[in-house]
Amino acid sequence: MWYKNIMNLLRTIKISRKQLSAHKVRTALALLGIVVGVSAVIIMISIGTGAQREVLSKIEEMGTNLIIVNAAEVQRSPGRMQARGTVTTLTVQDAEVVEREIPYVITAVPVQSRRMQVRSGNLTSSVLVVGTTPAFQDVRNFRVQAGSFFDEHDDIAMRRVAVIGAGVYRSLFGGQNMIGETIRIGNVPFEIIGVMESKGVDLDGVDQDDQIFIPIRTALRRVFNLSYINNIYVQAQHQNVMDVAAERIREILRERHRLIAQDRPDDFTIHPQLELLDAQRETTDTFTMLIGSIAGVSLFVGGIGILAIMLISVRERVNEIGLRMAVGARRKDVLTQFLLEASMLSLGGGIAGIVFGIAGSIVVGIATAWATSVSVYSVLLAFVFSVAIGLFFGVYPARKASLLDPIEALRSE
Amino acid sequence: MNNKLIEAINISKIYGRGVDTSVTALDNVSLEIHEGEFIAIMGASGSGKSTLMNILGCLDKPTGGTLIQDNVEVSKLGDEELAAVRNKKIGFVFQSFNLLARTNALENVELPLLYSDRSNITDLAQKALDSVGLSDRMHHLPNELSGGQQQRVAIARALVNDPEIVFADEPTGNLDSRSGMEIMSLLQKLNAQGRTIVVVTHEKDIAQYAGRIIQITDGKITSDKKNINKISAEETMATMTETEAAHENR
Numbered sequence: 263m264w265y266k267n268i269m270n271l272l273r274t275i276k277i278s279r280k281q282l283s284a285h286k287v288r289t290a291l292a293l294l295g296i297v298v299g300v301s302a303v304i305i306m307i308s309i310g311t312g313a314q315r316e317v318l319s320k321i322e323e324m325g326t327n328l329i330i331v332n333a334a335e336v337q338r339s340p341g342r343m344q345a346r347g348t349v350t351t352l353t354v355q356d357a358e359v360v361e362r363e364i365p366y367v368i369t370a371v372p373v374q375s376r377r378m379q380v381r382s383g384n385l386t387s388s389v390l391v392v393g394t395t396p397a398f399q400d401v402r403n404f405r406v407q408a409g410s411f412f413d414e415h416d417d418i419a420m421r422r423v424a425v426i427g428a429g430v431y432r433s434l435f436g437g438q439n440m441i442g443e444t445i446r447i448g449n450v451p452f453e454i455i456g457v458m459e460s461k462g463v464d465l466d467g468v469d470q471d472d473q474i475f476i477p478i479r480t481a482l483r484r485v486f487n488l489s490y491i492n493n494i495y496v497q498a499q500h501q502n503v504m505d506v507a508a509e510r511i512r513e514i515l516r517e518r519h520r521l522i523a524q525d526r527p528d529d530f531t532i533h534p535q536l537e538l539l540d541a542q543r544e545t546t547d548t549f550t551m552l553i554g555s556i557a558g559v560s561l562f563v564g565g566i567g568i569l570a571i572m573l574i575s576v577r578e579r580v581n582e583i584g585l586r587m588a589v590g591a592r593r594k595d596v597l598t599q600f601l602l603e604a605s606m607l608s609l610g611g612g613i614a615g616i617v618f619g620i621a622g623s624i625v626v627g628i629a630t631a632w633a634t635s636v637s638v639y640s641v642l643l644a645f646v647f648s649v650a651i652g653l654f655f656g657v658y659p660a661r662k663a664s665l666l667d668p669i670e671a672l673r674s675e
Numbered sequence: 676m677n678n679k680l681i682e683a684i685n686i687s688k689i690y691g692r693g694v695d696t697s698v699t700a701l702d703n704v705s706l707e708i709h710e711g712e713f714i715a716i717m718g719a720s721g722s723g724k725s726t727l728m729n730i731l732g733c734l735d736k737p738t739g740g741t742l743i744q745d746n747v748e749v750s751k752l753g754d755e756e757l758a759a760v761r762n763k764k765i766g767f768v769f770q771s772f773n774l775l776a777r778t779n780a781l782e783n784v785e786l787p788l789l790y791s792d793r794s795n796i797t798d799l800a801q802k803a804l805d806s807v808g809l810s811d812r813m814h815h816l817p818n819e820l821s822g823g824q825q826q827r828v829a830i831a832r833a834l835v836n837d838p839e840i841v842f843a844d845e846p847t848g849n850l851d852s853r854s855g856m857e858i859m860s861l862l863q864k865l866n867a868q869g870r871t872i873v874v875v876t877h878e879k880d881i882a883q884y885a886g887r888i889i890q891i892t893d894g895k896i897t898s899d900k901k902n903i904n905k906i907s908a909e910e911t912m913a914t915m916t917e918t919e920a921a922h923e924n925r
Contacts, residue, residue: 266794270790273782273796274789276782280775586790587734587758588732588761589767589787589832590836591758593758
């Protein structure tokens with residue numbers, strides 16, 4: 263019996279389709295709202311998903327259990343208008359103490375970096391020179407593709423060894439083998455011992471391939487001539503201990519920087535990576551709400567289109583409705599038929615919208631540098647929504663059709 | 676006498692309410708329809724003949740009186756049950772054919788079966804089209820068929836569910852006289868096979884092909900007689916051919 267019902271439903275759909283396709287242009291125009299709405303939503307979501315995925319992958323690349331300690335910017339006071347850069351209180355020793363004293367901390371990596379002129383043969387380039395420790399590789403999840411990274415002995419001995427970024431490798435060496443070659447940072451000659459893998463731009467917009475890594479002690483003493491650092495990358499044991507770890511770091515640094523006694527403000531800032539994740543989540547939520555409201559408005563407009571076309575259709579097919587009733591259609595059969603037609607129409611619009619949306623996402627992805635990603639979820643959502651819209655806005659016309667008086671309906675031309 | 680199919684007792688139909696505004700379309704009409712009859716309901720427009728057909732065909736409900744069909748008091752049934760009665764026991768043929776456009780003959784004939792619980796839908800529809808002599812036009816659209824052929828598709832649609840009775844409302848009204856005769860001839864043939872047929876018409880000429888003529892005037896049956904001068908539509912067609920030939924020779 264159910265099998266027969268489905269067969270009859272299919273036959274009804276077949277006939278309905280013929281009646282609906284009689285006015286192709288009119289129907290297409292009425293469906294425009296749904297098509298535009300659905301495709302806009304799919305494109306927006308694909309841009310949003312792409313952007314979110316990119317940010318998330320960058321955050322995850324750096325590890326979600328990373329805490330970044332930055333040296334504070336120098337306070338500008340009327341007497342020292344020229345002062346720039348960071349305070350000079352954060353040191354390599356701070357990093358060592360943090361790593362040693364706090365049980366939740368796996369490693370603490372000191373970093374000091376400066377943009378400098380780097381020369382190889384007769385080629386010169388301005389490159390970010392990063393002084394750090396070997397653990398940097400683990401903390402930032404950043405590996406060498408050839409040769410090796412420097413080790414602790416290189417650092418302690420303040421050897422002049424350098425690991426260059428993939429971008430530097432390309433621009434200064436043009437892809438030639440250069441392990442063992444000499445590169446001049448400032449005027450100091452360094453031996454190249456490794457090349458980093460290619461990594462692209464990080465969250466702050468820094469090209470991570472356009473960097474040269476040297477041991478922190480070598481950097482401070484021989485290149486920068488500084489005694490302080492500007493960041494410490496701290497790797498916590500687990501996401502759950504981030505807050506405790508951050509609090510302990512703060513206590514230790516305040517104590518070491520002698521800020522407690524004079525009750526002075528922190529001369530550093532602490533950013534757990536999770537904060538970034540939360541911020542990202544917040545942006546995503548806002549974006550989702552924005553898309554949601556756009557979707558709501560456009561689908562409502564699309565629904566009105568369905569409503570209009572179905573009302574016209576019912577009016578034009580009064581005679582057909584009368585005939586169907588005369589040959590035995592019950593009111594609920596007529597209701598079902600017109601509801602089905604309305605949802606078929608809006609599903610048609612929805613499918614067109616999905617096609618345009620996917621095509622649009624690809625075009626946007628090619629035309630701009632944005633990474634777009636069409637999510638299955640958004641396609642399903644569009645699908646379900648368009649059927650629901652058809653059903654919702656089809657109720658009134660379908661009800662109108664089902665309540666027609668068969669005799670009156672048969673008499674109309 | 677054959678089985679009683681329909682019995683109408685004191686049927687009345689009043690449109691509107693109130694003394695001044697109400698119109699009496701049917702006034703205490705009683706009649707019986709037996710299996711195998713070919714009845715013509717005759718009357719001028721506004722006489723109430725269409726209202727009577729609609730009520731007998733379960734499309735409309737009487738305001739008063741009792742209508743019994745197959746021992747069931749259909750005048751007491753609700754919308755949904757009436758739809759089922761129309762679907763199973765009654766076939767309709769209309770003046771303007773009422774075929775679905777852009778839908779071929781076969782699918783048009785299948786339509787009543789979509790609301791029934793029969794399975795072999797296409798088979799039944801093919802047989803019905805066969806019985807009206809249109810098996811070679813099954814896949815034609817209505818606008819590819821002549822008026823007479825369209826009405827034959829409509830008759831096939833009325834027959835497809837094997838109804839007890841077929842109501843035809845001015846079936847020849849939109850046709851030229853020759854096609855009209857073809858339709859009357861077809862209805863006579865179906866009647867000869869045992870099908871009960873009721874034709875509603877305002878034309879005396881058409882009524883002459885029925886076996887019983889019921890005259891309605893102002894909502895009342897004014898005459899209900901066996902037609903002793905029943906004519907064969909086939910013979911009329913033969914004469915028409917002769918006349919046409921004569922016209923051409925002139």
